[in-house]
Structure formats: C-alpha cells, structure tokens
Amino acid sequence: MLSRRSLLSAAGVTGVGLTAAACGSSGGGSSSDGPVDLAAEATELSGEITLLTPDFTGDARQGLDDMIKQFTDQHEGLKVKVDQVAWDKLNEKLSTSIAGGLVADVIMTGVGWTPPFAHKKIFAELPTDYVDGLGLDEALLTSCRYEDKYYSLPIGMDLRFVVYNKDMFEAKGITEAPATMEELAQISEELTGDGVVGFDLLTKNIRQGWIHMLYAFGGTLFTEDGLAPAMQEEPGRLATQWILDRMDEGAIDYNLQAAEGQPTPFMQGTAAMQLVSTADWESWKDMAPQLTEEGAVGMFLLPGGNGNDPVMFQGGTMVSVGQRSQNTDAAAALVKHLMTPEMLAAGNAATGKVPPTADIPDTPEITDNFLTAFALEHLDKAGAAEGGSAAWMEIRGNLQPIIEACLTRQADVDKTLADMEKLATDAISRL
Amino acid sequence: MSTTTAPRTAGAQAPAVTRRRSGPRAAEARWGMLLAAPATIHTLLWIGIPIIVALVLSFTAYDVVSAPRFNAGDNYAQIFQDTIFWKAVVNNVIIAGVGIPISMFLALVFAVMLNRAIPGRGIFRVMVFLPHITATVAVAMIWLWIYSPSSSGLMNTVLGVIGIGPLPYLTSPSLALPSVILVTIWQGIGLKMLIYLAALQGVNEELYEAADIDGANFVQKFHRITVPMLKPATFFILVTSLIANFQTFDLIYILTEGGPANATNVVTYRIYQTAFQEFRFGLASAQSIILLLMLIVLTFFSRRIVGGTDAD
C-alpha cells in the first residue's frame, strides 16, 4: 500500500530529477561558433524547421503561408512549421520553449530583444558581409547588433512620427511644421483649447513615447557598449521636463490615453497632433477612414530639441536564427528568403508593417498608405529605438512605472532619473 | 467458545467480535483510499512535483537559458527589500478586503432571490452569471471602454447624470485601484451565486415554514435561518475567493498593466513580470513560495473568522 512517506519521497526524487533535466536541456543544443552558413546549396537542405512568429495573424496568415510555400517549392525535402503566438504571450512561449529545450529554428521578436537574446546565446550570429550586402539603413541596423556582430534582421517595421489635423492648423494660422522642440511646444499650446488637446504623446505607449523624446533631445538609453545607463543624463532631464511643462500648460493630457483597441483622440478630433505609428493605418481604415484619404492629415518628424536633428522611432519585428536549432542551414536559408525584396513586399502587403528598405517592388499597400510612404522617405532618421543593452528585458517592464510615477506627480524629475539609473545599473550588474 | 486456550491468548472470544467490527471499517478505510487515490496522485504529480521544483529553484538564480545557479537565500532577501512586491501584496489585500465581502453579500442576495419561483428566473440567473462565462480578456477590454476617460465613456455618462465630472478611472493613481475592485466584484458575483444556489438546495424547507407560522418576515428568515445554514458554503466561498483574488492576473494585465506607477500591481502580476519579462525564474519561484505561505496563513485566519464549521 502506498504510504504517505514513500509517496512524498517519490515526489521529491522526481522533483530533483526534473531540475536536473532543466539543467540538461538548457545547456544543450548544437551551438557552433561563428556565423551561420548562408551558402548551403538549396538541394542539400532537408528536414523540418519551425518558425515562431507573433505577426501574420488572422487574414495575414495566408500571406505568410504563400511566402513560405515559395520557399519550400525551391527546397524540396524541407518543411516549415509555423508556430503563431499572440504578441503579449511571446515572452511566455519563448521562456517555456527555451526551458524545455525546444526553441524554434527561426524566431521573430521585437526591437530591443536582440542584445539580450544574443547575449544569452539564443540567437545565432549572421554573417556580416551578407547583412551589409542587404543595403539596409544604418539606423535600422543598430538594433540588430550585439558586440559588433549581427544577430537579427528587421523584417517589418513600425515607425513613429507626428501627424496633425490640417484644419486645426489653419484655424490657428500655423503654416509650417515645427522644426524644433521649442516650436513644437509653442504650437501645442496654441492648439490647446475648446476641448482639444494640443499634442497626444502618450496614447501609443508611455515608455516608448518617453524614449522617443529622449532621443529627440540627443540622448540614448545606454552607452555604446550597453553596459551603463545613459538615460538619466541631461537629455533625459530635458525630455522629462519638456513633457511635464506641456502637461502643466494642458497641451499634453496624461489622462487622455486611448486604451487598447479604442479610437485615439486624434481620430475623434480631440487632439490636434498625435505621435502615431505607421501601424495605425489599419485602425484608421477600420474606424476613421476619412483620415486615410489623400492629404487628409499632415505629417512631420518629431523635431529635435536642444539643437538636435528630428528623429523617428522604430518599433517592429526582427527575425533571427535560433542558435540551438538542429538545422541552422535550413533556418538561415529561410531567413535569407524572407529578406529578399519580393518577400519583404509580400510581408508588407500581408501585415502592413513597413519594409526595412524602400528598394522593393511597389505594391498598392505601400503607395496608397501615405504613412508608410512618409516613413520610407525618412528611413535614415529612424534613430530612436528601445534596447541597446543585454539587460534590456529586465529593465523595460519596470521603466514604465517609474515614468508613470513622474507623470502623475508622485516623483520629481530628479528622483525619476535616479530611479531609472538605479534600475538599469542593478539589472546590468546581474548580467 | 472453548476456554482451554491459555490466558496468553486472552481475548480468544474477542477475535470473533473484532473481526466483525474491523470488517466494515477496513472496507471503509480501503475504499476511502481507493476513491481518493486518483485525485491525490494526480495532484501530487502535476502540482506537487512542480512545487518542489519551484522550491528548489527559489534558492537559485535561473534565467532559463543557462543552468540554475545556487545562490542560497539571496532571492528571499531581495524580496524583503522589494517595495514593489509588497505594494502588490497590499493591493491584493485591499482588493480582497473590500471586494470579497461586497461580492459575497450581493451573491447571497441574488441566490436567495433567485431561489424562488419568479418569472424569468432562468434569464436572471444567466445574466448574473454572464460575467463569469465571458472570457476575461474580452471582459477586461469592455471595461476599458466603460472606463474611458472621455465624457462619452459609459461610466462617465452614467455618473455625469448625477453631476460627477469625467474621471480618469484607470490613469489616476487614486482611482485606479477602486476601479479595478469594482470590476472584480462584478466578475466574482456569478460564481459565488452559483455555489450559494447549489447550497440553498440543501436547506430544509420546513425551517422556513415554521418561521412563516411564527410570522417571521423575509429579513428575519434570511438572518436567522439562511445565513447560519449557509455557513459551510460561506466558508468555502471565502477561502476560494481569497485564493482566487491572489491569483487575479488577466484582468489587471489588460486593464492597467499594474499601473499607473504600480498602483494596481498585484502579486501574480509581479511574479509574471519577474519570471517572463525579466527572465529571473529563481526570484519568481521565491515570490511564489512566499505567496503560498501567505495564503496558508490567510486560510487559517478565515477559519477563525467564519468559525469552525462542520467537518472542516
């Protein structure tokens, strides 16, 4: 008869064994030093590889399936399995699959994820000459690097700049887009009133909006090597103060945030300007199609402050090869395929995300979508981005509450910057 | 019975009797274990082993990628200094302390009313249970609309009728937690009502009839008969609600992401952040163990509050 004691000890032994298994599966995997080999002959590749992606949901899935079919047609003997996860569950999926030793062969993640995962040896290195040969903008390539090597490629971007309501500009006699932060501050204030807020900075994402401002003032999140925080320096102070000043004037309203899936104040006419993303096009088409008409809205890049250049924020999807893949050759070939101009155009047609280069076949999605067209025109200005340190995953979640505490006046600027610095330094020290 | 056997075997007469008594008792004990075995073994396997693993991991630094690295009580020491974690605990306590009693009371009222034969009873019951059936994600997103800070948001429209100006429910540090509590109350009533309804079926009708004869009114019957008879159910609901409260996740995740500035951060969300956003599983395991200990203590206290109930 099973006694209580024997049951417990059996459980204990299994528990310890499981932990050992965790150790075992984590350390393994075929990890060869050096970049993946992209020169493997098409006919040599065989097997089944998995693609983990948070994009291409719903309708767009067909587009992805088509793109993959074109790949498998060229490589008989190779099969691709798509594992689709919701964006907000990508973390869980990646962690559990890493813990279980079952990471996908090709992985799509977000901007800022590359240094941490490269550091953890989850992403495989991509050959420098291949990446250079793609002719992508330097601004986009910074997010792909870790320790001067490439570990991911931008496949579908989401770029941010400012749109404005032309009628409201006219009504207040504003004829030119602001060229500096000071000018932006001025017209924000002018446009505020009668139930309209001048500038909606925070609706998209508070943390990313703040980071965009940081870069606009010439700052960066981290130092070049990613081993020390730089967000608390003078540009960070100026950016934070600028936002607080606008809030004092009423030009930015902290409470005027549109929650997920809701129409933004700009769409409803209660904000004169908004920091939008190219991805907003989809919801404009659905909920406020009048905004998608030619010339309906005006656009300008977020101007620089303190003498800096205007800057665009880059978010989006990056694609990488899994370091622990059992079939890195095939995985690399798939990545190479997805980065060809035709496939980039197809990806854009399916997801609406901006391709990383303008050198692709024209599609109606690009030409009709003036947000994307604007972004492509100014791709070289896409200097603001999240990440830049191998400790970013630990930092980003806790950065938002610190910013919120500041914007809700629970912490002054000095304390906020000090908290940020401490958060970053602690996280980096644990690397 | 022969008594030639030596006194050594005292009780030579007894065997016949004890055998008869131990028969059914032994069967009962045997069947007790047999019936309880599948569930016990299943949970020991699928919950017990993971919890042991979590316990072991709580003494390590584990980022999933590399093997766990033993770091003694470092994680626990860190938790005691983690102000955000304790703020999350306080939030949970507030949500529980305010939300659960209100939710239980309303559920009981609904259950008692909907136990009677009134027209449309089935429809009413469904309406009260709807919040529980609908997936939390959708529920949370609808409440995002209701709580929209513009004057056209549903809550603002309703409160505007009595002159309360448009309020920023989810972005104000002082209003966010109460707003979340309201949603938890709303969502929690359905399940509690269901359990109370089921429990009410077992309350003896004759008690009410006797009270009717004595001329008791509705409130008196409720107070003197219904509530005491439902004490076991109340205890059950209290304990499970407390535990469920400390496991609220999806709702917070979508409504506020723990903000603004951790005003609505709760323990499970903190564990999730630590584990899956920061990739610090050792620390997350330690946090889970602390949560488990807190809940065990809370359960003991609940028994004191509701009073010892039968066979508990």
Add this chain to the structure above:
Amino acid sequence: MPTETSNLAPMGSTPGPQLTAPGRNPEHAVHGRSLRRQKKMGNALMLLFLSVAALIMATPFLWMALSAMRDPTEMAMVPMPLIPQDWRFENFTETLERAPFGIYARNSLILASAAAILNVTFASACGYALAKLRFAGSKFVFGWIVACIMIPFYATVIPVFLMVRHMPLFGGNSIFGQGGIGWIDSWWALIVPGAVSPFMVFLFRQFYVGTPTELIEAARLDGVSEFGIYSRIITPLIRPGLLTVALLSFEAGWNNFLWPLLVTTSENLRVIQVGIASFRQEATTDWHLLMAGTTMAAVPMIVLFLIFQRYFVQGFAASGIK
C-alpha cells in the same frame, strides 16, 4: 433509491398560515390578507431590484453583443451610439473566416468535455472520500488539496512544461525522457495536467458534507458495498453539485488559453480563445471581430448554463429520508 422530496412551493409565494381554514379564526384571516399584500408588494419590489441589478450585471455583455454587430466606424464616433446604426451581421461570418474556427471549436469542445467528465468522475470520488469516509491520511490529503488551490499558475508553468516535454517513451523520448518532444503538441499535454482540479475536489467535498450520514450507515447495514453507496446512493443526492462542477470544469476548459498556446505548435490543436486573441494585434484591434468572436464563443456556455440551472430548484437535493 430514496425518494426525493416533492417540489415544495418555494418560500414566500403562498400566503401565510395554511393550517387554519379561512373564517375559522378572524384574526388570522385579516393577518393573512395583509400578509398576502405585503408579500405581493415584496415580490414586486424584488422583481424590480432584480431587473435593475441583473441588467447592470449583464450590461457589459450586452454592449459586447451589440458591438459584435456594429460597423467599426461607429467605434470612433463621439458619442458612440448605443444601438448600432448600421447592423453588420457580416461581422460574424468575417470572424469565422479569419481563422479556422471550426477546428478551434472542435478542439475546445474536446478539451472542455474531457475536463468536465474527468473532474466529475475523479474529483467526486475524492471529495466523497474526504467528506464521508475515515481512512488513514485523510487529513493530510485534505490539507494538501486546499494547498494545491493556492499555488499560482505561473509558479508551476515551467516545471509542468518540462514534465510534459520529458515524458518518457512519448514523442520520441527515451525511457529517461530525453531526445524527443514528449507530450508537446499532443492531446495528452492539453488534457492530462489539468484533468483533476483541486478546486473541484474541495467543492465536491463541500457538497458531500451536507449529505446525511445516516443514509450511509443504513446502507452499510443493508450490505451495500462502499462503492455502491458512493455511486448509487449518495452521489445522486448532490445533483446540483455534480452539475456545478461539470459546468465550471467545462467552462474552464472552454476558455482555456495560455496553456494550449504553450504546449502546442500546430494549428489543428489550437483552441477558440487563441483564435479570438488573434484579433488583438500589436498595433490594432479588430474590435468588431473580437466582439463577434467572443459573443459566439460565449453562446454555448450560456446555453449550457440555461439548461443546467433548471435543476437548481428547491427540493432537488434530498433533505432526508424522513
């Protein structure tokens, strides 16, 4: 099989004392009439309260159902009209076309049914044993079950994942569980870990505690086996409990989201909530489709509940063998 008590009139719906014939005792007659009026007014008030309260409870769901038939451009209108101006029933068909919901629904149905059946079977057995049988270790088991409920999902998700992945001799694994993928991407992983919920065991125990022990003693004297007592005599007494657990387990399986997402990669093992989640994208949300999808997913649950709640009627549980 003991007879169930007849469906007695629920309290309050009949006027006061029925034991005295009217006219026999004038005081009682008067008392009875005003009591009747009081009860009528009480009933009316109660109905009013219920209508308002139930409406408040159901408003978000009604709003969701209305939005499911709404044109997305109405969402941006200020103020947003309550009743859709432009009824769009195509939302429902569009939703179904977006993802293979037929497969998802089938999978969710299998998961939910399995959860309901397994829980009702094994949790009731354990609940009964804990409530009514004396055996060694019963206190330990009870404490253990309650402790199990307290363990947060995220604390155990990785160890459980590891167990599923390293299940020996499945999915290409060796006897030590190495080398293959174990139960990943299979029905085992979806059904087994959650097959018996400690919450349901606790709930069942609660129901069983209320059953009369005298019945059990009597049955034993009659020579009925222990299993027979459990299955044929006592368990039928707690039909509301059985229904409650079946309903709750089904609902949990039906709305399950994260675990299926983690342990499966193939589309044809994904569940309804995964399909609905695809309407929430990183940058946009297809509101009208999300609402339509969620409304459709809720309908089976509503129907089930409407059916089952009919059994929650006064007197359905035996109140004794008197």
